[in-house]
Structure formats: C-alpha cells, structure tokens
Amino acid sequence: MTENVEKLESGSDARRRILNIAVSTVLLETGFESADKISLETLTEMLQCFFTEIGNSAKGYCELSGRVEPVLGDVVMAMINMGISIQGLEQYAARPNRHVIQPPQQAPAPRTPSMLSAGSKAKHASHIPFYLPSLPDPHAYIRTPTHKQPVTEYEAIREKAATQKRDIERALTKFLAKTSETHNLFNTEDNQVFPLIACKPTFPAYLPCLLPTDQVFDFDELEYHFQVANRTEDVPAEKKDQSDNEGDNGGDNDNANSSQAESQDLPVNSSPDRNKSGG
C-alpha cells in the first residue's frame, strides 16, 4: 500500500513539474524575467485546476455519449461549456516564437514484483483445457527432500574425515595451549604462533606411556583376532602363539641360501619374518 501512495505522489510530482515548466515558459514568453516562487505556484495551481476541470467535464461528455474514452470533441465541448473561447487556439499553438517543452521522459514502468517461484511451472497436460489457470509452482505439489544426498565418493570422505579429525585435534591442543603453561620455541615474548604445552613430570612416569590412551583397543577382541580368528600358521592347537611376531616354523635350515624361496602367498601374513625358510 505505502508503495502505491509513493508511486502516486511521484507521478503527481512529475505532472506538477511539467505544469510548472509550462507556466514558467508562458511567463518567459510573455516577457517576465523572474517570478516569485509563491506566484508561480499559484499560477500552476490555477492551471492544474483548470485542466482538472476540463478533464472532468470532458469525461462527462464522453460518458454522456456512451463512450469510454474521451475524444477531441468532448474536450472542445467542455471548454465551450466552461465559456472558454477556442478561437485562435490553433494559431496560438503554432505561434512562431513559442518554447517547446521537452516531452517528459517516459518513466520506467514500475515492475510488478513477480511471485516467488520455485522451479519452472509445469505446462498443462493435454487433457486440461488451455483456458484453465496455469499450474502453481512445483513446490506446492511436488515432494522435495529435506537433506542432500550424502557424498559417496571415497576421496571426499577421506578428505572430510581427515579435516574433521585435524580440526578437533587442533582445537583441543589450542585450547590446552591457551589454558596451561607453555614453552616457547623462540626468544620472543609472545608465544602465540607455535605454543608448546609445557611438560609436567608425572610419577610414576612409565604408567601413561606403557598404558597409552591415544587409541582405544579392545584387547579381548584383539586377542581373539590374533589368536584364533586370524591364525595363518599350522601350529598345533595347544600351542598358542603371539600374533605380532611369531615365526611359523623351526627354520633350522642350515642352508641359508634357500631361505628366501618361501611361500608368500598367504593372504594375511602376520609376520615380517615369515619370509624366511618356508620352502
């Protein structure tokens, strides 16, 4: 609404400006060199009233004669009715030293804001008569997913996992570096760039190092994995072996040179030393 009012005002402003120019031009033509603002406005007002009156009455005549749009005759009738002589008007219009006012520029037509549209509107199906209103925006009747399809690309997943992990670690260490004592690698006072968290002596020192917490392993499961599920050796059942560095056979092979002709075809080989004398 407010927008419309503004529009109107700006429209009447433009009209009034043109009227103002017209009045001024006539005054100049008549020989005035300057005019008070107030008198100019008065004249303009008078001109405007005059035009309004002509318009109204021309419209009246036009409607009287059953038309919707006034024609020249209606205007003439209105002027005559107002007692204005139209004699010499033509000459006046074609007077030699008249000033021509620049036709007002076509104001850009205010665009009507289109409705928010989503997607492209579907055309009518063939069975729907053309005169029926077009279909609404697709979102009004089509189901759209509320989340994006997850990326299944391996590379991107790894990238993301790595970034996430790193961000967490970085945030954690940064926080700790800010909240605890730090060592400085440089001789400078501020230690903002590469702060190192200060090390604190712990007693006994071996405990955290022998029982590390950087990864959580389920030892029972690991034991099962190495001892039972993932065995590759033909060790007698009662001979349990340690998984990570178990050799598989007696290897009392005096001929060292045969040592590498071994069978490496085991799919999961749990020993680096297994490439010894299998053969």
Added chain:
Amino acid sequence: MKKERTGDNCRPFKLAHQILSLTGISFERRSIIGFVELTIVPLKDNLRYIRLNAKQCRIYRVCLNDQYDANFQYFDPFLDICQADPNTRSLEIFSQYHLAAAQKIDPDHNSGELHVQIPEDAAHLIGEGRGLRIGIEFSLESPQGGLHFVVPEGEGSLVEKSAHMFTYGHSARLWFPCVDSYAEPCTWKLEFTVDESLTAVSCGELVDVVFTPDHRRKTFHYVVNTPACAPNIALAIGPFEAYVDPFMNEFTHYCLPNLMQILKNTVRTLHEAVGFYEETLSTRYPYPCYKQVFVDETEDDATAYTTMSIMSTHLLHSIAIIDQGYISRKAMAQAVAEQFFGCFITMQNWSDLWLAKGIPDYLCALYAKKCFGNNEYRYWIHQELQEVVSYEEQYGGIVLDPWQPPATGARADTKEFYFPVRNVHTMSPRYMEVMRKKSHLVLRMLEQRIGQELLLQVFNKQLSLATQAANTKIGSRLWGQLLLSTNSFVKAIFTVTGKDMAVFVDQWVRTGGHAKFQLTSVFNRKRNTVELEIRQDCVHDRGIRKYVGPLLVQLQELDGTFKHTLQIENTVVKADITCHSKSRRNKKKKIPLCTGEEVDMDLSAMDDSPVLWIRLDPEMSLLRSTVISQPDYQWQYQLRHERDVTAQSEAIDALHNYPESATRKALTDTIENEQTYYKIRCRAAHCLTKVANALISTWAGPPAMLTIFRKMFGSFAAPHIIKQNNFDNLQHYFLQKTIPVAMAGLRNIHGICPPEVVRFLLDLFKYNDNSKNHFSDNYYKAALVDALAATITPVISVLQPGAPITADSLSADTRLVLEEITRVLNLEKVLPCYKNTVSVSCLRAVRRLQQCGHLPSIPTIFRAYAQYGQYIDVRLAAFECLVDFVRVDGKPEDLSYLLTALEGDPDPAVRHGLARLLISNPPFERAQRHRLDTEAVVHRLWNNVNSHLSNDARLRCDLVDLYYTLYGPKRPICVPLPEIQAMMKQMHHKERERLERERERERERERQKELEVKPVIKKEIEDVKYGSEIGHLTESGSIVPPLSESERTGHILPVPISSIKEEDVKVDVTTVHDMPGAVFSDAAKREFTSDNAVALPGIPGTSGPIGFEPGMFRHDITDEMGAPKAKKKKKDKKKHKHKHKHKHSSKDKSSKDKEHKDRSLPPRPPSSTDHLKIKEETRETLSSFSSSQSPSEDVSSMPSNMSF
C-alpha cells in the same frame, strides 16, 4: 701344588652356606640394616685372615660362631684410585692404578675390602674341613650403586606410588658382605623383612612368609639349594602383582601395580623359549622355579640371576604394539638362557667371561632363529660381525681370554686399550657389549667347526655334570663342576667329539683382532679361468691380524654356484679358478642358484665372463671383514638374485658407490619384491635415496619411491591418499615406516627437499587413519615425524645476519613442518602414545630445526623434557638434543648442567645413557682449545673417575671412556704440567693469597654452621631408644629388631672395637681437610695418604678407616671445580655433624688419648706400641658398654659409626 691358580682355588677356604637377612629396609631413608652369616670351610689349619668383599656398607660387628668378636679392617682402594699419584691426569697412569685397585679387592686374588682377623682365642675354631660361621652385621644408607630405590615423589602411600627397590649389576658386595666371586658357589638362606603391603622377590624357593608379631611387617624366607655365587643373588621389593605362567607353573612373573594386562601379554611366549632350550640342550631347566620381576629404572633391559631375572618395566607392551615385541621377547629369552649358563654354570675366572656371556647369546640366537626366522638370524649375525669389526678397527682387537697366552705365536698386546681388560670392574661398558657379541660369534664359529649337534652335546655334558654336582653337599668337593673355564671347555669338547680345538681357541679366543681380506678378480677368457687375488694388506692396522687357514670362495656362474676352498698362507694369495660354464651362448637358459632354484636373468649387462658374482666366506665362519672389488653389474646381480640376506646387504652397501640407472632399477625392484626380506627392502630404500641424490641432474619422473609407495599404500580410488592403516602384513608395516623417511632424504638440484615430497609427507599426516587397525600406529607416527625432520635443510636466510629469528621469519614450508610438529607434540600431552615415541621424534625434529637455523638454538625445552619425572625415552632424547646443543653453542654452564645430571641423576639408566651420548657426541674435540675445554672440567671428570664413583663401576668406566674421548690417553693439554704450574704459581702468588683469605672466611662460616648444627644432633641422640646399634638407624626406634636375629646373636651386640678406633682416623682426615696448611701442601696430603696406605691388607696391628665415603679423599682442588655447591655443602655439613658427635662421645668417655690424637695430628702416634695401647684402652671402655647397655652409652658410640 702345581695346580694353576684359578678363581675357585685361590682362597684358603671354601664357602659352604650363606645366610642373608635384611631387616630394616626403609624406603624413606633408603637404607638397609642386615646381617649375613657365611659358613666357610677352611682349607688349612692356620687360617689367620679371612678376606671378604663389602663396599659402601657400614660394618658393625664381625662375629665368629656367635661367640668371638673378630677384629676387622676395611679398605677400599676405589675411594681414591690414584692415591699415590694425586696430580696425574693421564689415563695411561690411571689405567694401571685402576687395575691395581680392582685386583687389590678381587676375590679371585684372595683379597677383599674387608679383612677379618681371627682372634687368638678363637684360633681353636679353625680346622681344616671344620665349618666356621662368620656373622657380620651391617647397614647401608643411600646406596650409590648395586641397589636402587625407586620412590616417586608426590602424595600417597608407598604402594600407591608404586615405590620399589631392587638390586642391579652383578656386584653383591655393594649390598651385603660376601665373597663376590663367580667361582665361589654356595647354598643360601635369604630372609627379607618388609612392610606388610610389599612383596620381596629373591633367588631360590619361597619357603615361608611369616608375619612379625605386630602384623605390620612380614618376613619372606627363601632357600637356594642349588649352589649359587654371590654376584648372582638379587632382590626386588615392591608392591608387585604376581602372575603365574599358565603354561609352566614354576614360572612366576611380577609387575608393578596396574600393569597386569600388558604383563600377561608380554610373557605369553616365554614358555616356548624354555621349551626350546630344554629340547635343544636335552636338559631340564636346572632350577625348581623362575621369576621375572619387571621394575622401573633399571640399567639394562634384563639381568639374570639365580632363578630370577630383573627386567625393565619398559619391556612390557600390549598386544597392539609391534616393534617392542621383538626386543622384549629376545630379552626374556636371553635371560632364560642365562639361567643355564651364567647362573647355573658360572665362570671360573674373569678370563672365562666370554663363555658365560657367549653361550647364552648363542642359545638365544638359536631360539631367535626358530622364532623369528633364518633371515632375521643371519642378518643379526651379520650386524654383530660388522659391529665387532668396526669396534676393533677403532679401538683394537678384543682378546676374549687375555690371561693365558696362545700356545703358539707371540702374545697379543693387550696394552692397546686405554682401560684394563683384565677385570670386569674396569672394562668399558661398550667393550663388554662388543666382547659379548664377539663371544657369540666365536661360539658360532665353533659350531661350524664341530657341528651343532656335537656342540650341544658338549653343553649337555657340562649341564649334566653340573646337575649332579649341584645335588651333592659341599663335602663332596664337586661344586667345582658348576664352574666353566676356557680350558675345561676345550677339554670337554675333546672328550665329547674327539676333536682338539686348542688351535681354534688360540686363534680366536686368546688372540685378538679379526682378518681383513681384499679380493680382486680378472677373467681370463683364453683359459676360461677367473684369476683371484686375495690380499691381507692391513695386517698391521689396529684390530686386524693376519689369518692363515682355509677360506671359502663362492662363485655364482651361469651354470650354477661353485664353492672353492682356498688355503690362505700369506698376505697375498693368488688363485686361478677354472670356470665351469662356457661363455654365454646367447641361449635362453635358466640359471641355477645355490638353493637349487632356477631363475631367468637378464644377462645383457654382462660382458663375456660367465661369473655373475663372487662371495668370500659366505657362511661367516671367520671373524673377518671383506672388501670385494667387482663391477657394478655383478653387485646388481648379487642384490637381485642371491638368496642370502648377508650377500644382499653387502651388495646394497657396495651399490652406494654406483649411482646409475641400472642400480636404481635394481634397488627399486628389490623394494618392490615381496619375496625379499623386509630389512633388506628397507635398506634398499635408504640406499636408493643416496643413489637418487647422486643422480639428481639426470633424474626423470616423480621423486624416487613415490610411485612404489602409492602403489603399495595408496588407496584404490585415490592413490594420493594413503589407505587406512592395516598393519596385519608386517613386512608392509615396516616398509610403510621406512619409505617416507627414506624419501625425506631426497634433495633436488638446489640441495633442498623437493616440495612435492614435503607435501606428500604432510598428506601422510593428514590422512593417517588408524581407526580400523589392529595395531597401534605410534611407531609409524614417530617415523613420519622423523621423516619431516629429515626434510629440513639449512635455512637460506633472508634476514640480516644476527637478527633474531621469529615466527614470522620462517619460510612457508618450515612453517607447515613446525605446525605439524607442534600439533602432534601437544597432542601427546593429552593422548600419550606408547612410550611417547612421537614426543621423542618431535624433540629430535625441533633440534634439527635449530641446527639448520630455522629456530633459535635454545635449550630450555630440552631441559624441561630431560627432567626426572618424564618418561625415560623422552629424557634420553632430550639429553641427546642437549648434548648436541652443548657441542654446537654450549656455554660452560650448559656443560656443567649435563655433568651434574651425569653425576647425580636419580635414574641409573639415564646416567649411563647420558654418558654414552656424551661419548658418541663429545662436547669438544680433543686438543682443539675449545672454549669448553677447561681445566675445571678435567678436574671434575677426574675426581668422579678417581673417587666419587667408587660404588658405581659401570658409570666410572663410562666416564673413563668419556675422558678418553675428550683428552686421549695422555695428560690433557689444558692442564699444564706441574713444573709449568709451579711457574704459574709464582706468578699468581697474589691470587693465591686471595684464595687463602677466602678459605679463611669459609672456615669461619663452617665453624658458625657447626654451632648451628649442635642442637639438632642432641635431639637426635635423645630420640634413640634402642640398645642395639641397629636401632639408631631406624627412626625413633619404631622398628623392632627381628626375632631371628636376636635369637641368633643371643645378646645385643657391643660396638666393635675397631669402629671407635677407626673413628679417630676419620677425624684425622677431616682435621687435615680443615688444616690451613693442608690446602696446597703436598706434604700433609702425602702423610694422610700414607696413613691409609698402612691400612693395606695383611699388615697387622694397624687398621684403616672402617668406612669411607666417596669423595672424602677429595683434595681441595675441588673447590675450584664446577661441582655443584649445594652438594658439597651438604657433605661438609655431614662431616661436621659427625665431628661434633664424635666430640660428644669423647666427652662422655673423656678418653684422654683421643684428645691427644686430635692435637697431635697430622703426625700420627709415633710408635705402634703407643697405638696399641690406645686400642687396649678403647677395648676396655667398650666391654663395659656391652655389659651395662645403657642407651646413652650406646648412643655415644653409634653416631660415630653412622657418619660413614
């Protein structure tokens, strides 16, 4: 008596049984009060003296058969080794004194620190074959060696803090009086009274645990029925958790609290090792039980004692750890092997050390071969051989048995070492290590000579003889079978095999050094022969000797492998070997290898010779190094096609020198070859780095190994992203660790690491994902940090020279590297990984950045990480960085900091490790007039070596090594000769006056202090309530003397006569120290030393001080040394405390002679009769004590003992 003098027959008595009872074990005071009783069988009727070993102990009383108090003297030459020549600073001279000192107390020379004189009235107790019991009461406070208390700081009870103690090394004399010889086995009864919450683990079988009447303590009773020698007795006390081996019930494992789970995992396979040994030796495990105790702060990974081993707790690892597993299994297997040889069968003399060390190593290697595979075994042997060879070439040939000269040929010069090699307490620890390896190699050679089967039979025979002997009583005189010597070993070989190995022993055991062969070959096309020339040019070089005998040459020809045995008789041997193969006929034919396989080879690189490669002594049946000259393509063939890992390894060594594309191809193929042993593949990777760097101008394509790495470890969909970790294939695991490090060594034409390699490494960090892995990736992460460090090259500075380095001045790449390093290092604080491997690598990386000028060279970080309380590996890494820092930009204070740590760190492993670090990277080069090369350092090191480290033989020998590295065998250049010094003195007369004035003031201050100390002492004396002299050591008498002891001794013991007397001597010493004139007067010092010299063994009527404190012979030069002030003051205080106490006691007794003595010093009582009179008087006073037993009197005598 034509019998040779050996370790077991030099003493005039045999040891039958020994009781060791430790009662007052205090963790707070780090002290021990105990009692030993040795039952000896004299071998002659007129035994007057018994010499025993005891160090750093305070002896209160020696009692024979519970009835007769015996006089005794105590003398330890290690307290001032160069007593006779106090101004020498030359290792050559020190070495002589050092050996003399060691032999002066060597039980195998029938000597010892403690001389017990059998009193007249007890003479009837001595009779040949009649047992005599010698009871000795002793105490020990703050031991400096042999015994270690681990009492972590902080709140909580001892159990909560996991406080524990254990013995280390093989010097029993450091913690109880004994015959500290391997050649004197006896049966034992061991009793340890400990806190109710603690467990005492010791040798033998646990027969009983008895609570004390107040139920606050309990006594563990152990019995060793198999004769064992004192050095093999050990003890560990702590809040241990026990785990009985599920496979062998007689095996028990002990660990500190909270470690049970990883203990179970670590010891999982031990029973296999035992089974293997029993099977191999076809002998039962010789003892009824075996215990493994895992403790903190050990010097070595594992030390074996009779029926028990003390292991480092750092051997423990969870099932997810890979690398540590190898080390731990080997260490435990080794310790078990030592139960057979080394504990059960011991050596007769030091000369037989090589057998006691070599045989367990040999057995352990056999087990390793079974367990880890033949490649691992051969690779290990090859490594050991190279290590021995390089050590010998640097320091001189190691003679395994230097006591007996070889029957033929001249005696090898054993003087070439800067330390005496004839006593284990004077040998460099590094020498011991290498000697052990050499012993192993020699035994392996012996195996090749007589066959494994027969060698094992020899062992079996020794063991069965020993087992028989062990079940007999002392009277049967069979216990000698428990000892093994070179001669008896040779004899046993002869008995079993009929082969006389004397020549072999002469050649390899009694002669040092190794052979060195240079081989060149030319193919003679006309005659179709290979003309070989084998030279031994360097026979006069250090560590190398001429070899005469057979030598195996192995030729790989087109038609197969051919072995030729050449007789080496001269330094130059030429031989023409006819080739079996005709020259190549361009036929496509498979080539047979020595293993019988037939392989295709690309023969285009060859010329017309049919020889593919030549090897010398392929079975390593000699101690030798070889230099083989053959063309590059032969090395490449050898690397590709020879199946023996040693040959491959040698080929890789040789290919360093042939940077060309064919080498590159051969190395690349080796890395990729799944059939190849993983260690060879890893070495090939490092070699390829060097080759690629040499080829850089013509290198085309991506950086070396990048493609291989991506192919092996890149993920399928995106090869530039590494797969999620999966270490199930351990070969790949090791390659995955090695290749990044090898790649980081690459350099482009500008000499910097190619940017794409840096990016590649950073990506490895980024994409490292261990979430699906069954193993921990801590070693891998550490390897990545190592790799990053290896990319760093010296900074190209855009700064003004001298401008401070700031974070802004870093280059972009360095920034990224540093960011990564700080991130992982910080992360370790929250999420520590196993053994903090990442921190260790990070510290090295930071140091590398400092070295290259990217970071300012400041030691603060390393100091923080080197503190006590950090993990040992981290500490050692930090010390490594500090040592390097000191070398590059250290100030004298920095060096002093290191030396202080070296002298006083609580952890013996750190002290030893730091010493080795300083030796391998010395702070300054010899005689370069370096700014750190000052006189103060010389004196400081010298005093440590000469006196302060009297109780820690290993560290002392470490420091001797360091001294040698810094100054060589002669007097250091920075210490002017005395003559020059005298001239200087004149010049600095005024300076001296000033010093004297200062000294005067110091004395004044000391007197003040003495006054201050007084009231404290009085209080202490009041506190003591106990009549026994044990009581005064316990705090306010809270410890009840054990029942057993009082039962045994019958009555409460009087103070030994000599102790009071010795006290006087000690006072002399302190007085001398305080005498104004003594500061520079040599005369006074001489007198004081000669006083002690009178106390040498075997001189009756006089007696040396009963107890010594290391450093009490410290001459006043120390004042000018860099030694920490605080320590010194403490010592001074102690002395004064003592002095005062002494005064106190003399006040009580008001014995005139004492005052007389005090006055008459430094001159000693002029005549010996005078002296004796004094003694008599003292005796009287004392006997009255023992009858009256009033506390005050006892107190008066006690502190005098205490202060030593």
